[in-house]
Amino acid sequence: MLELSDKYPSIMRAWLGNQLFIIMTDPELIKLISYASMKLKNNTMNDFKVLSSPNTVEKSNLYRFMRPWLGDGLITAPTATWRVHRKLITPTFNMRILESFIEVFARQSEILVKEMEAELNGNEFDVFDYVSRCTLDIICETAMGVSSEVQTKKNSPYLDAIKKIADIAFMRMVKIWLHPDIIFYRTSLATEQKNCLKYLHSNTDNVIREKRTQLNNSLDSKNTESSVNSKLPRKTFLDLLIELSNEEIKLSNKELREEVDTIMAAGHKTSATLDTFVIFMLANFPEIQQKCYDELYRIFGDKVNEETQITRDDIRQMEYLERVIKETLRLFPVAPIIVRNVTNNLDVEKYIIPKGSSVVISIFQLHRRADLWTNPLEFNPDRFLPDEVAKQHPYSYIPFSAGPRNCIGLQYAMISMKVLLATVLRKYILHKDLKVKIQDIQLMTNTVLRPANPIKVKIMERKKIN
Incomplete structure (x- = not known):
């Protein structure tokens, strides 16, 4: 998955059997979302985020394999x-x-x-x-x-x-x-x-x-x-x-x-x-x-x-x-990743994420993106000083x-x-x-x-x- 994500854009399609996965590593794509299939009033784009959208709260079908236990x-x-x-x-x-x-x-x-x-x-x-x-x-x-x-x-x-x-x-x-x-x-x-x-x-x-x-x-x-x-x-x-x-x-x-x-x-x-x-x-x-x-x-x-x-x-x-x-x-x-089911079609910028697919947030790659983190492979705890945190994209660290x-x-x-x-x-x-x-x-x-x-x-x- 890491090799594929490095080769292709930060939003891409991948299949596992008959299940479609939409993989994201861009914090703006994770954050901004509008609804193609729902008419919402008195709300702005910034009110909605992929991880807090009511259409992506459901866990992926892959989690069903943990249900016999949990x-x-x-x-x-x-x-x-x-x-x-x-x-x-x-x-x-x-x-x-x-x-x-x-x-x-x-x-x-x-x-x-x-x-x-x-x-x-x-x-x-x-x-x-x-x-x-x-x-x-x-x-x-x-x-x-x-x-x-x-x-x-x-x-x-x-x-x-x-x-x-x-x-x-x-x-x-x-x-x-x-x-x-x-x-x-x-x-x-x-x-x-x-x-x-x-x-x-x-x-x-x-x-x-x-x-x-x-x-x-x-x-x-x-x-x-x-x-x-x-x-x-x-x-x-x-x-x-x-x-x-x-x-x-x-x-x-x-x-x-x-x-x-x-x-x-x-x-x-x-x-x-x-x-x-x-x-x-x-x-x-x-x-x-x-x-x-x-x-x-x-x-x-x-x-x-x-x-x-x-x-x-x-x-x-x-x-x-x-x-x-x-x-x-x-x-x-x-x-390293979060996988959520998409229960209704979602508009994310110029893309439509179809109902029935799964959104994959690649946290591992998000946390190591060179455009978000200076010298991303350097171990530097001072990145999390208050002044430095204020400069970070709010969805660059999750x-x-x-x-x-x-x-x-x-x-x-x-x-x-x-x-x-x-x-x-x-x-x-x-x-x-x-x-x-x-x-x-x-x-x-x-x-x-x-x-x-x-x-x-x-x-x-x-x-x-x-």
């Missing part, structure tokens, strides 16, 4: 279901609730650095395995309130099942002969998928039943709003969903499972991959790593190397680290998508990543034996962007400041 969760749900669930789920991602998870982020990150001690002063090692286990422990505790202890127990059937089911779904997306159910369900992949689904679904169902029992036993007269915002012990996303759903729309256990599985799938894989890319960039660019550490020293002072609890005020001061994360997301967007169907977990991801990365940097110096050029990093995708080869770094202990 059902009608936010990622895969049809528009009518998505609107109801999104409205219901949004309050569980408010900042007060997210900040209540900081203790979990910090505690699991401390376990991570202790587990990584085995690699101290040794050779370069694959960092993704360590980070992936940590992010799974974090998401299990914050989403479901269960302790998976994957970091310390090592063996994780849940982690293995998630990887297998995601690989199978992506394989069906790109191999058109596996699209028809009549073919797929006669393959060994279908058997493997069935086994993974049985394990994953039963695991979540068991947790939901236990949570419902616990919450039913502790019901009081408080309304939903006071329940969410009260100073009771920290509640998980599942706790909050059950409580909120009791107010207006009661979610069934199946619907709860689908939303929890979606949070688990999206939250774990994207965070683990992005954390790993950031660690790689910090090791690859020691001068930038030093700036991050200098910022942490300004925040924590002489206690920078001690296991002092990270607070929400500390996180808010990690401005340079946040720019590093954003620049990593520019070069390595974990969701790592978490845009419009109403954007990623609901943006702030959750940013807070958890800051805590994990700060914890690692306070303990270790990250190092690469040989510096790697951005353009030489080989990439691939299987629902998220990832390195084609393991990301390996070396760690050395930071000397404590007297």
Whole structure:
């Protein structure tokens, strides 16, 4: 797809079997849109954008291959279901609730650095395995309130099942002969998928039943709003969903499972991959790593190397680290493309995008366009200084998508990543034996962007400041 997009204009047609895809990398084409098939009054062109158009809210048919696993969760749900669930789920991602998870982020990150001690002063090692286990422990505790202890127990059937089911779904997306159910369900992949689904679904169902029992036993007269915002012990996303759903729309256990599985799938894989890319960039660019550490020293002072609890005020001061994360997301967007169905003919400048086709937004190429970014393959976190951001096209940087169907977990991801990365940097110096050029990093995708080869770094202990 990248080779084709480099060869042809920023809006082009491509076919996968009998499905027409319209691929865009131009921010103006992504932004500006008018409707050929609808008469809209009192609106201007700028009121409409491809990603927020009511005609492109529906996810592509390719996402149907994830539905056996995620059902009608936010990622895969049809528009009518998505609107109801999104409205219901949004309050569980408010900042007060997210900040209540900081203790979990910090505690699991401390376990991570202790587990990584085995690699101290040794050779370069694959960092993704360590980070992936940590992010799974974090998401299990914050989403479901269960302790998976994957970091310390090592063996994780849940982690293995998630990887297998995601690989199978992506394989069906790109191999058109596996699209028809009549073919797929006669393959060994279908058997493997069935086994993974049985394990994953039963695991979540068991947790939901236990949570419902616990919450039913502790019901009081408080309304939903006071329940969410009260100073009771920290509640998980599942706790909050059950409580909120009791107010207006009661979610069934199946619907709860689908939303929890979606949070688990999206939250774990994207965070683990992005954390790993950031660690790689910090090791690859020691001068930038030093700036991050200098910022942490300004925040924590002489206690920078001690296991002092990270607070929400500390996180808010990690401005340079946040720019590093954003620049990593520019070069390595974990969701490299967005695909939406077109439910009515759309006029985009001189083009008509026909009903029934799919719009593909190539975020990966959008973020690397030389006409939008100076020296696009240079790693420069200062691109995200406020003055520089003001100069950017508003649709030149959309790592978490845009419009109403954007990623609901943006702030959750940013807070958890800051805590994990700060914890690692306070303990270790990250190092690469040989510096790697951005353009030489080989990439691939299987629902998220990832390195084609393991990301390996070396760690050395930071000397404590007297």
